[in-house]
Amino acid sequence: MxxxxxxxxxxxxxxxxxxxxxxxxxxxxxxxxxxxxxxSYLYAPDGKxxxxxxxxxxxxxxxxxxxxxxxxxxxxxxxxxxxxxxxxxxxxxxxxxxxxxxxxxxxxxxxxxxxxxxxxxxxxxxxxxxxxxxxxxxxxxxxxxxxxxxxxxxxxxxxxxxxxxxxxxxxxxxxxxxxxxxxxxxxxxxxxxxxxxxxxxxxxxxxxxxxxxxxxxxxxxxxxxxxxxxxxxxxxxxxxxxxxxxxxxxEPIRTRVTSPANDCASIDKRYQSWGFACDYVKNWWSAQPAFGENRLERMDKLRRGGYRIVLSLDPKVQAAAEKNVGAKENVGSPFANGIVVAEPGTGRVKAMAVNRNYSLDLSENGPSSNPEASPNVKANYPNTVAPLLGGGSLPGYQAGSTFKMFPMLAALDAGMTLSTAFDSPHRYHSQVYDGWSPSNASGAMTGRQTMWSGFGKSVNTYFVWLEEQVGADRAVHMAEQLGLRWRTDVDREHASPAKAKKWGAFTLGVSDATPLEMANAYAAVAADGRYCEAIPVNSITNRDGTPATYRTASGIEREVAKPRCRQVVSADAARAATDAARCPTGDTPAKGSCGGWSTADSVRGTVGRPVAGKTGTTDSTRSAWFVGYTPELAAASFISDPDNPFNAVGDGQSQIPIQAVANTLKEALKGKPVRQFTPPSDAIVG
The missing domain is CATH 1.10.3810.10 (Biosynthetic peptidoglycan transglycosylase-like)
Structure with missing residues (x-):
């Protein structure tokens, strides 16, 4: 024993x-x-x-x-x-x-x-x-x-x-x-x-x-x-x-049960619309090597690491965005009207809003408008957790003429001037793009154009010609440098080095893009050509209170939540592009002439301060876009049917993104000092 x-x-x-x-x-x-x-805790921008x-x-x-x-x-x-x-x-x-x-x-x-x-x-x-x-x-x-x-x-x-x-x-x-x-x-x-x-x-x-x-x-x-x-x-x-x-x-046992929130669908109803930004945080986190070697490791870190994450949304900007995306299209519409607002110089996302409820409950959703979908498939309205604004697996939406910014930047950065002129016909027969013959949306666009007037009126034939001069592959590369990614097999094939030179339709926005990408790309132009990766947080701290960090390829330790920026085009080229981009909005450029009319000439009056931007529509107006920016903020808005890209929005709805951006910028900047764009140099004006 x-x-x-x-x-x-x-x-x-x-x-x-x-x-x-x-x-x-x-x-x-x-x-x-x-x-x-x-x-791990996700905090509002107040950090509390x-x-x-x-x-x-x-x-x-x-x-x-x-x-x-x-x-x-x-x-x-x-x-x-x-x-x-x-x-x-x-x-x-x-x-x-x-x-x-x-x-x-x-x-x-x-x-x-x-x-x-x-x-x-x-x-x-x-x-x-x-x-x-x-x-x-x-x-x-x-x-x-x-x-x-x-x-x-x-x-x-x-x-x-x-x-x-x-x-x-x-x-x-x-x-x-x-x-x-x-x-x-x-x-x-x-x-x-x-x-x-x-x-x-x-x-x-x-x-x-x-x-x-x-x-x-x-x-x-x-x-x-x-x-x-x-x-x-x-x-x-x-x-x-x-x-x-x-x-x-x-004594009896008296419990008082609390069910703690978990994940984005559990956000308090007061901040329910912030679920889309929360979802983007997760997608962004899963792509950060600082948190693991693969997506599974990174998400495991998020759920087990005890991090304190402060969201970058600005409550004032977010409130304006939410108000304006629901002003013309309600949550019960098959058309999604969304907006993303980014901060030039940091890449921080200041607002993400769409006319949808962020919810896992799809039981009362409407039927899909896609004829190829199963009858049992629910559409993503009024409830959805789909990343309609970017940062997820969805490819986005054809962005139309908002893509004209990329060949213009490539041309300016290659040494061409704003005064570069071309007698733009109504229909242009390209010798570079295998006889492709694009035309303008209106006969009023025919005539001699410069970058100012060509951009302001959105003259297709001018920009196809301009793209030929600089090379479509350079325009594609410019878009890539400004954060665009090709998510469909068709786009990846056209953007490949072997075929990019022949992708003439690129300048007309036939590729898919997300509002997040477009807001951030235009934010780089507002920041004098300095592109900053999109980032949805102000800070990330470890459980011990120290900032979460990573090591760069050169061995430098940096905070994960700090802006990551690089100069993509020269400051002068970006300022010149902004000067031309003031024409679509009804603003007055510092150096040239817009040629008398523009595609969104109400924007300057609504915003009430210097503003630049670009409209975009696709064939049959299946989707409509507007990307606008001031020195402080850049916003991209779209309207489209995410369930069926062939369900056309129609010309009558093309003003919705314009109004959403203009009113959001107006309300977000109310009470703040008016800042001016820096004019380009005389050398790049020509």
Missing amino acids: VAALAYPLAAVTGIGAKATAHAMEQKTDILRTAMPAET TILTMFYEEYRQYTKLSDMSPHIQQAIVAAEDNRFYQHHGVDPKGVARAFVANARSSGVSQGASTLTMQYVRMALRDSAKTPKEVQEATQQTSLRKVREMRMALDIEKELTKEQIMERYLNSAYFGHRAYGIHAAAQIFFSKTPATLTPVEAATLAGLVKSPSAYDPISSDQKEATGRRNYVLDRMAQLGYLSPDAAAAARA
């Missing part, structure tokens, strides 16, 4: 320990610094308002000093009453468990101390493969021996208080509550610091079996019995007086 009782303890320092010593030393090293998975959370295990690490003494006492009473006497392994507990298990011919008692339990939880949390998870949790004698050995080692490295803190931040209490912060929130809607003895005993009782003693889903009989056992043990250990314990036993 003595030998049998002694075997588990001997194994710790004897045969078992020698067999696995090296592996256990490595794991012990991991446990010294191991931190459990922690919830929580919009939603991302987690697999709802947990927020809490210091021991921020926990009620009652929960510390209750967990000792429930799980390990000799915690402060033993050194990681309790010989009395091992012997008692051995005898009990021998009598029952099974496993009726364990001998796990709080330290051993922490070791098991920490190994599970740090496991990187299913095999490691199994090794950490499987019911075997070898696992128990390893836990004992590692518990002894951990107690040499950490104080009892440190072990208690880590334990209470790792334990699972049920209802997806990992750690005492989550448990206090979910079961009682309070912080760990304010837990009463009754509440602490209830939570401590859950650790043994969260489902069996659940006070929320059951009739509370088992939960009350378990709680009372813990209260009695607290009294026996001197944590409660007999009278206090008796009074506590007499």
Whole structure:
């Protein structure tokens, strides 16, 4: 009997320990610094308002000093009453468990101390493969021996208080509550610091079996019995007086359940429309190498890394955007009217709005207008989580003449001037693009044009000719440098080095693009040719409060949330493009003449300050666009049917994006000083 009782303890320092010593030393090293998975929080731009959370295990690490003494006492009473006497392994507990298990011919008692339990939880949390998870949790004698050995080692490295803190931040209490912060929130809607003895005993009782003693889903009989056992043990250990314990036993369990938000669909209704920006944060995050080698690793980091993420949206700009995209097209329309606003010089996204509800509930959605779709397929209105504004897997929408900016920038950057003139016919027979013969939208566009008038009137034949002079491949490359990506097989084929030179229709916007891309591309022009990658956040901090960083290819450490910018075209070329881009809006360029009329001449009067931009429509007006910018903001708006690109918007709706951008810029900039565009040099004017 003595030998049998002694075997588990001997194994710790004897045969078992020698067999696995090296592996256990490595794991012990991991446990010294191991931190459990922690919830990441997405904040509004004020850095205080929580919009939603991302987690697999709802947990927020809490210091021991921020926990009620009652929960510390209750967990000792429930799980390990000799915690402060033993050194990681309790010989009395091992012997008692051995005898009990021998009598029952099974496993009726364990001998796990709080330290051993922490070791098991920490190994599970740090496991990187299913095999490691199994090794950490499987019911075997070898696992128990390893836990004992590692518990002894951990107690040499950490104080009892440190072990208690880590334990209470790792334990699972049920209802997806990992750690005492989550448990206090979910079961009682309070912080760990304010837990009463009754509440602490209830939570401590859950650790043994969260489902069996659940006070929320059951009739509370088992939960009350378990709680009372813990209260009695607290009294026996001197944590409660007999009278206090008796009074506590007499109280019913009063839960006050909180269901914590998780992911973008859980955003509070006050910020429901911000779900599209939240969704973009996730898509953007999944593409950041700073958070892992692949998408799965990066999303795992988001849900387990304990990050604090502050959204870049500007509430004033967002409110203006939301108001104006719903002004002409309601959420029940098959046509999506969306807008994205970006900040020149930083790339930060200031608004993302579309006439849709961000929701997973598609039950009441309208039928798809695509004749090729199954009758059971629902359209994406009024509810959707589809990335209609960009940043996801959808290719976007043909952007029409907004693409004329790219050959114009390429031409200006190659040394051509704004005064470059061409007698533009109504129909142009291209000798470069294999006899292709594009025409203008109106006979009024026929005649001699410059970049100012050609851009202002959106003269197709002028820009096809201009693209021939500079090379379609250069125009395509310019768009790529300004952030556009080709998401369809057709676009990728045309943009390939072998075929880009012959992609004459590129300047007419036959490629798909997203509002996010177009707003950011035009923002680069507003920023004197300095392109900044689109970024949906103001800051990202690690769980320890330090900024999240990454290393560049040259080894420089940079913050993930800082703007990433590069000069794509010369400042003078960008300023010249802006001068021409003032013509479509009814504004007056600094150097040249717009030729008498423009495609969106109401914009300048609406915005009430210097503004540039470009309209865009596709064949049969299946989609319509307007991209406009001031020195402070760039906005791109579209209207199209995302479910069926052949469902034409029609000419009558082409003003909707123009009005959406103009009114959004007006309201967003109200009360701010009027800034002027910097004029181009005389050399590039010509």
